[in-house]
Amino acid sequence: MADTSSTSGGLTLPQQRQRAAFWFLAPMLFALFCVAAWPLGRTIWFSLTDTTLSNLYGGKFIGFDNYLSMRTLSSGKVIWRGTLVDPAWWNAVWNTVRFSVVSVTLETLLGLIVALVLNAEFKGRGLVRAAILIPWAIPTIVSAKMWSWMLNDQYGIINDMLLRLGVIDQKIAWTANVDTAMAAVLLVDVWKTTPFMALLILAGLQMVPRDIYEAARIDGVHPVRVFFKVTLPLIRPALMVAVIFRMLDALRIFDLVYVLTPNSAATKTMSVIARENLIDFDKFAYGSAQSTLLFAILSVFVALYIWLGKVDLAGDGGK
Amino acid sequence: MAKIELKDVRKAYGAVEVIKGIDLDIRKGEFMVFVGPSGCGKSTLLRLISGLEEITTGDLMFDGERVNNLVPSKRGIAMVFQSYALYPHMKVYDNMAFGMQLAKSSPEEIKARVMAAAKLLQIDHLLDRLPKQLSGGQRQRVAIGRAIVRDPRVFLFDEPLSNLDAALRVQTRLEIAKLHHTMDQVTMIYVTHDQVEAMTLADRIAVLRDGRLEQVGTPSELYERPNSIFVAGFIGSPKMNFLTGRFAAAHGCQTLGIRSEHIDVVADGPWQGAIVHAEDLGSDNYLFVEVGSDEPLIVRRPGKLTARVGDRLALAPMDGQLHRFDAAGAPIR
Amino acid sequence: MNVQAVAGRIAFYALVAVIVVFSIFPFYYAIVTSFATGTGLFEVNYWPRQFNLANYETVLSGRTFPRNIFNSIFIATMTVVFALFLAVTASYALARVRFRGRGLLLMTILAVSMFPQIAVLAGLFELIRFLGLFNTPWALILSYTIFTLPFTVWVLTTFMRDLPVEIEEAAIVDGATPWVIITRVFLPLLWPALVTTGLLAFIGAWNEFLFALTFTSSETTRTTPVAIAMLSGASQQEIPWGPIMAASVIVTVPLVILVLIFQRKIVAGLTAGGVKG
Numbered sequence: 001m002a003d004t005s006s007t008s009g010g011l012t013l014p015q016q017r018q019r020a021a022f023w024f025l026a027p028m029l030f031a032l033f034c035v036a037a038w039p040l041g042r043t044i045w046f047s048l049t050d051t052t053l054s055n056l057y058g059g060k061f062i063g064f065d066n067y068l069s070m071r072t073l074s075s076g077k078v079i080w081r082g083t084l085v086d087p088a089w090w091n092a093v094w095n096t097v098r099f100s101v102v103s104v105t106l107e108t109l110l111g112l113i114v115a116l117v118l119n120a121e122f123k124g125r126g127l128v129r130a131a132i133l134i135p136w137a138i139p140t141i142v143s144a145k146m147w148s149w150m151l152n153d154q155y156g157i158i159n160d161m162l163l164r165l166g167v168i169d170q171k172i173a174w175t176a177n178v179d180t181a182m183a184a185v186l187l188v189d190v191w192k193t194t195p196f197m198a199l200l201i202l203a204g205l206q207m208v209p210r211d212i213y214e215a216a217r218i219d220g221v222h223p224v225r226v227f228f229k230v231t232l233p234l235i236r237p238a239l240m241v242a243v244i245f246r247m248l249d250a251l252r253i254f255d256l257v258y259v260l261t262p263n264s265a266a267t268k269t270m271s272v273i274a275r276e277n278l279i280d281f282d283k284f285a286y287g288s289a290q291s292t293l294l295f296a297i298l299s300v301f302v303a304l305y306i307w308l309g310k311v312d313l314a315g316d317g318g319k
Numbered sequence: 320m321a322k323i324e325l326k327d328v329r330k331a332y333g334a335v336e337v338i339k340g341i342d343l344d345i346r347k348g349e350f351m352v353f354v355g356p357s358g359c360g361k362s363t364l365l366r367l368i369s370g371l372e373e374i375t376t377g378d379l380m381f382d383g384e385r386v387n388n389l390v391p392s393k394r395g396i397a398m399v400f401q402s403y404a405l406y407p408h409m410k411v412y413d414n415m416a417f418g419m420q421l422a423k424s425s426p427e428e429i430k431a432r433v434m435a436a437a438k439l440l441q442i443d444h445l446l447d448r449l450p451k452q453l454s455g456g457q458r459q460r461v462a463i464g465r466a467i468v469r470d471p472r473v474f475l476f477d478e479p480l481s482n483l484d485a486a487l488r489v490q491t492r493l494e495i496a497k498l499h500h501t502m503d504q505v506t507m508i509y510v511t512h513d514q515v516e517a518m519t520l521a522d523r524i525a526v527l528r529d530g531r532l533e534q535v536g537t538p539s540e541l542y543e544r545p546n547s548i549f550v551a552g553f554i555g556s557p558k559m560n561f562l563t564g565r566f567a568a569a570h571g572c573q574t575l576g577i578r579s580e581h582i583d584v585v586a587d588g589p590w591q592g593a594i595v596h597a598e599d600l601g602s603d604n605y606l607f608v609e610v611g612s613d614e615p616l617i618v619r620r621p622g623k624l625t626a627r628v629g630d631r632l633a634l635a636p637m638d639g640q641l642h643r644f645d646a647a648g649a650p651i652r
Numbered sequence: 653m654n655v656q657a658v659a660g661r662i663a664f665y666a667l668v669a670v671i672v673v674f675s676i677f678p679f680y681y682a683i684v685t686s687f688a689t690g691t692g693l694f695e696v697n698y699w700p701r702q703f704n705l706a707n708y709e710t711v712l713s714g715r716t717f718p719r720n721i722f723n724s725i726f727i728a729t730m731t732v733v734f735a736l737f738l739a740v741t742a743s744y745a746l747a748r749v750r751f752r753g754r755g756l757l758l759m760t761i762l763a764v765s766m767f768p769q770i771a772v773l774a775g776l777f778e779l780i781r782f783l784g785l786f787n788t789p790w791a792l793i794l795s796y797t798i799f800t801l802p803f804t805v806w807v808l809t810t811f812m813r814d815l816p817v818e819i820e821e822a823a824i825v826d827g828a829t830p831w832v833i834i835t836r837v838f839l840p841l842l843w844p845a846l847v848t849t850g851l852l853a854f855i856g857a858w859n860e861f862l863f864a865l866t867f868t869s870s871e872t873t874r875t876t877p878v879a880i881a882m883l884s885g886a887s888q889q890e891i892p893w894g895p896i897m898a899a900s901v902i903v904t905v906p907l908v909i910l911v912l913i914f915q916r917k918i919v920a921g922l923t924a925g926g927v928k929g
Contacts, residue, residue, distance in 0.1 A: 012388045013824070014373055014750070020830035021745035025757070028742035028805060031734075035798040036764045039775025046774050056778050114671055122668070129919075130912050131672045134679055137911040139859040141877035142900040146682045149893050157681060160696040191678070199919055245766075252768035255861035259881050271770040271862070278774055279866055288774045295771035302766065371821050392827030404818035408840040417836075418826035469826070 040295070046288035053284045066289035083289050091265060092273040093297075099182065099269065100250035103189045108243060110190065111197030116227075118198065119205045132195040140192065144259035147188045151175055181266040185257055189250075197242055204238025205231070244305050251298055270294045321381045321395065321472035321506050322347045323368065328377035330363055337363055339530040340377070345506060350499050352509045354517040355527035356553070362477060364527065365510045369475050370394050381472065392418075397466035398475040401482060403458045405450040405465075411437075412446040415465045436467040439501070440494075456487045463498070474502075476509040480516065496520055514554050518542070526550050548648040551576050557605060557619070559642070562612045566590070567643075572651050576642035579605065579619035588635030590616065599624040608632055679904070686897040693894050707898035716871040717899060720879040724903070727789050727875060728857035731796040732850045739804035739849075740842075744834050746805065747812035748820065758809070765802035769862050772798060780867055791867040792875065796860060800853040807852070807921055811845035812838065848921035851914055855907060876903045 011019065047066055051059030068082040083089045118129055135143065150157050153173035162168045174184045208231060216226045254271035261267045268276075274294060278287030323345040330338035338360050345351045353361040366372040368379065370391035379387050386394050405414050412433060413420075419429045437443040440460045450458055459479060466474060476495070480488045496519070499507055511517055517524050518538045526533040526541065526549075534546040538554075545551035551559050559576045567575040569589070592610035604624040607615040618634060626632070643651040684697060689706045711717050745751075746758060776795050785791040815838060823837045839846075864875045874882070880899050883892060911918060 010388070010390065010393070012373060013370055013390045016390060017749045017830055018751050021749035021751055024741035024745040024830070028738045028801060031738055031797055031801060032761070032764055034779070035776065035795060035801075036767060036772060039772035039779060040767070042775030042778055043771055043773070046778075056781060113667075117664075117668060117671065120664070122664070124668075128668055128672055130915055131675045133911050133915060133918070134908055135675055137855065137907045138679060138904050139877050139907070141859070141861050141881050142682075142904050143678065145880060145896050145900055146678045149685060149897065150678060150681060152893075155694045155696065155893075157696050157698075191674070195675070196922065199922055203919070248766045248768075252770065254770065255877075258861070258865075271768065274770050275773065275862065275866070278777075284774065291768075291771045291774060294768050298766070298768055302763075369825065371824065391825045396825065398822070398825045400818040400822060402816065402818050404816065404822040406819060406822070406837055417823075417828075421827045421832060465822075465826075 043288050043295075044292050046285050047292045049285050051285045051288075053279065053282050056284075059285060062285075066286050067293075083286065083293065088265075088268075088273060089270075089290060089293075092268050092270045095182070095267055096251060096253070096269040096271075099185065099189075099253065099267075100247055103186055103193070103250050104243060104246050106186070106190050107194045107197045107246060108239070110194045111201050111242075114194060114198035115201035115205055118202050132198060134195075135192045136195040138192070140255045141259055143188060143192050144256050147184070147191070148175055148260050151184055175261045176264070178264070178266045181261045181264045185260055185267050188260060189253070189256060192256075193246065193249075197246060200242040200245075201235060201239060204235035204242075207238075208234045244302070247305075248298060248302070251301070252294070270297075322383075323473065323506060323508075324378070324380040324383075325368075326378040326380070328364075328367060328379060329375050330360075330367055330372065331375045336375075337530050338367065338375075341532055343525060343532060343535065345508065348504050348506060350507045350509065350520060350522045352511060352517040352521035352524045353527055354511055354514055354524055354553070355533070357512055358529075359527040360530040361510045361512075361527045365475055365477055365508060368473070368508060369396055369398050371398075392421075395472035396475055397469040397471035397473075398477065399459075399462050399466050399479045401478040403450070403462040403482070405458055405461055407450055409449075410446065411442065411448055411450070411453070411461050411464075414450070414461055415468045418465070418469050432468050432470070433464075436464045439467065439498075440464050455483055456491060459483065459491060460494075463495075467498075467502075471505065474505050474507040476507065478510055478512070480511070481513075492516060492519060515556060518554070524554075526553060544650075545576075545642065546650060548574055548576070548644050551642055551644075557617050560614075560616050562616075564612070566610075566612055570641060570643055572643035573646045574644040574648070576644065577616075577636050577640060579617040581637045581640035582616065582618045583635050583637055584618065584620070585633050585635045588633040590634040591631065592616075592634075594626055594628050594630050594632065597624055597626060597628055606632070608634060610634065679908070682897045682900055682904075685893060686901045689894055707894040708902070710892075710895045711899045711902065716874070717876075717879060719872050720874050720876045721903070723789060723873065724858055724875040724877075727792045727796070728854045730789070730793045731800050731857040732853045734793065734797065735800040735804045735853050736846060736850055738801060739808050740839070740846075741834060742805050743808035743812050744830065744838065747809045749830075758806075761802045761805055765799060765806065767798060769798070773862070773866060776863070777866065786867060787869045787873050789873070792857075792860075792864055795863045795867060796857045799860075800856055803856070804849045804853055807849045808842070808845060811842060811849075815841060844917060845921075848914065848917040851910060852918065852921050855911075858903075858907065 010016075046059065048061055048063060049059035050062050050065075051057075064082075066082055068080065068084040071079045071081065073079060114132060118125060118132075138146075151159075151174040153159065153171050153176070156171075156174070158174065159168070159171045163171070172180060174180045212230055212234075213226065216230060221229075252271050253269055254275065257267050257269050257272050270290065271294065274287050274290035276287070277283040277290060281287075323343075325341050325343045328338060328341045329336060341364060353364060355361045363372060367374050370386070370389060374387050378385055381394065391398075406417065409417065415433045415436060416429045419432065424432075433446075434443065437446060440463060442457065442460050442464060445453060445457060445461070450461070453461065459482075462479070479495070480491055483491060495509075499505075499520075509516075509520060521538055523535060523537055524541055525535045528549055534541060534550045536544075541550060541554045545554065548561070552561070555578060557579050559578050560582075562575040562577070563573070567573055590608075590610040592608045592615075594606050595609045595615055596607040598605040598607075601623075603619055603621045606618040606620060606626055608618055609615045616634065618632075645651055684700050685693065686707050687700060687704055688697065688702045689704045692702045692704075746754060746761075776798075780786050780791045780794065783794075785794065819837065819841075820833055823833050828837065858875075859877060860875075861877045861881070864878045865881070868874050868878065871879075871882075876899070880896060880903070883896050883899065
């Protein structure tokens with residue numbers, strides 16, 4: 001490439017292509033810088049200041065006080081303040097983690113079942129696949145509204161069904177009740193996202209060669225055993241990727257909770273509480289600190305997952 | 320139209336060298352075939368000449384001009400790919416005209432050149448079709464037509480026949496040979512792993528092995544005077560017989576080579592054994608005779624098959640047709 | 653057939669039925685409700701009893717909802733156009749050109765697509781205020797780039813990678829520059845992929861809520877998800893379920909139709925963005 005004895009002044013093919021690649025990538029990278037890197041940096045900066053919504057440029061640097069600060073009163077009593085000792089924040093963290101783990105687990109298991117059903121040959125398979133795409137296509141807000149109508153305490157069809165079936169003996173305010181609000185959120189999320197999971201798993205299943213099953217059947221292996229010994233290991237990579245995508249989605253959940261169970265401490269997630277502080281409560285800097293923490297938690301999670309994934313890959317390669 | 324010189328051309332991907340220093344002159348108007356087993360670097364060498372891959376070190380000269388750093392379109396080459404590589408969304412006419420359109424030639428000139436090439440290849444009735452409406456053979460003609468329209472100094476073929484079925488392959492091979500006669504000023508370089516294609520098409524053949532040139536010469540030179548065991552074994556069908564041990568020692572060499580048509584059936588000869596298998600090809604027949612060497616000797620006999628499996632034969636090499644090789648695989652002459 | 657096989661068959665179809673009913677029922681019930689008015693709204697009906705378009709009239713003759721629909725269409729369309737425009741060239745570079753740091757760049761783009769939106773909310777808020785875009789459609793078009801662009805780049809890169817190398821090489825020999833290769837050779841081959849990616853990005857933008865809620869402040873600049881979330885009656889106790897369901901059906905039916913038409917392509921796009929990641 002560094003050959004200057006060339007008789008022509010033009011660029012070599014790789015040079016020409018790399019230069020073009022640079023100009024092709026530059027606009028996209030600039031756009032991503034503007035909407036991702038720069039705002040993220042500013043959010044982190046705001047979290048270290050006392051900026052308010054009404055005075056975005058008047059903030060002063062206050063170090064980590066939004067996260068944790070210690071003040072000793074004249075009486076000698078020590079007061080800790082900041083997000084890290086805020087019970088509301090830890091409640092939100094707990095809610096988010098609980099929601100994510102339970103919803104992703106349920107969606108993976110149900111998604112696996114649906115995918116196995118769709119992977120079988122039967123009449124009307126196309127229709128079933130179309131049917132399960134419907135929840136996925138419905139906007140989250142709309143599904144939240146539909147379900148909050150169905151879960152309505154007075155006129156909701158769910159209460160009606162359960163009463164008729166004798167499962168419950170009085171109407172339940174599913175979304176308002178502290179004990180059931182999380183279950184309601186989980187129900188709607190599972191309804192809406194299981195199809196996505198099922199389709200990803202189905203794609204993995206369809207990559208498993210058919211003759212493996214036939215060989216197993218000829219050998220007389222029980223179908224359940226085939227599933228655990230053959231199918232599951234083969235679709236594991238697809239499953240791992242699907243799970244992490246869903247997990248990241250679940251950890252940042254906002255809209256469903258915000259609309260289905262507004263202002264319920266039982267379901268408030270990290271994103272909800274951060275936005276509340278940022279915009280509604282005029283604690284802009286405090287909300288920024290919580291946003292930053294959410295970002296940090298997600299980053300650690302991703303790093304851990306990739307790291308553990310690698311360990312696993314090495315284990316597989318050694319077999 | 321171009322004389323091509325390669326001077327110590329090398330290609331490395333990172334630390335792995337795949338072309339390990341090639342010196343080669345290709346004459347103006349010559350039909351040169353690169354042949355060798357898969358992975359020998361023949362396709363890479365073609366791509367270095369085309370400019371699709373960058374030469375790591377060494378010089379590539381077209382008519383005395385160093386073209387290492389020229390982009391493919393400035394080298395005056397045209398290339399026919401194994402998969403035809405036609406633009407699927409363009410009609411045949413546009414496929415052939417695309418290069419000239421990009422070069423901003425006048426519409427009249429483009430039309431004249433495309434029509435001329437289409438006539439030459441008898442595809443002028445297909446110009447309005449899309450590639451997917453053509454048969455494999457027709458697609459390959461369009462790919463060749465597209466190359467002709469570029470009016471190249473050098474024509475490059477990258478295994479152009481390997482996607483065609485056997486019958487079509489022979490027919491298209493003939494057409495490429497005819498094309499070479501019509502365009503006798505254009506240098507052609509042709510890559511194949513099929514030594515029959517190489518023998519039938521080439522003015523000269525370059526045999527590659529493991530990134531190095533094994534031998535360059537006319538088909539008959541390679542056939543009659545192979546420079547190594549490798550070339551001797553690679554060129555010719557059926558494969559040359561190789562004898563080792565006491566068979567070779569009798570002639571003062573490590574390995575003794577003899578082509579199947581150079582073995583006579585005699586009343587009493589140095590090699591004796593039973594026929595273990597016989598193949599009748601109609602015009603001639605192959606006898607596989609177990610004489611006690613590593614593999615049965617293949618003997619090619621003209622006419623109909625008369626011998627039977629189990630018959631014992633005595634064999635002798637024809638005069639002057641033995642190839643003797645030393646321990647390193649080099650010929651002893 | 654023995655009894656066990658028949659029982660298995662019945663169980664299988666029962667499972668299929670459960671899946672289908674569970675998937676479709678909420679949407680079905682929303683439609684049923686949207687046609688009910690007055691007291692009909694407050695009786696639980698499993699089957700449609702009324703066919704009354706009053707709720708639709710209420711929503712569509714309202715001052716703002718048609719405007720909200722227009723906003724959503726405009727914003728989602730512009731978002732898709734920008735994302736595809738930037739992504740096509742970028743994905744060519746990522747899929748087809750060898751350069752140092754390519755793998756790292758792809759990982760970065762994937763990482764951005766996983767960004768929690770709340771983490772950039774404060775910074776974006778400031779940027780949008782600074783640019784004077786607050787409470788305009790452009791605020792949303794700009795901010796939606798954060799999730800549509802990485803996604804389109806990623807999916808188009810996987811599609812672009814699958815195009816045959818020899819076609820590109822033939823174009824190079826023909827003298828095509830990278831720009832010509834993209835516009836005259838690859839784009840015509842990529843139409844199906846563009847439709848899929850565009851559609852998925854459109855759905856993403858159409859459904860977005862957090863940014864739309866935060867970066868708009870007046871009823872006329874809202875998008876439909878925010879408008880539906882904010883639909884309220886005269887008092888807190890009196891939620892207008894009929895109109896809400898009508899509005900929900902209005903914004904969902906086009907999506908459902910699109911999704912059903914492009915079913916196969918969407919599945920391909922989702923898996924290209926997911927599994928191969």
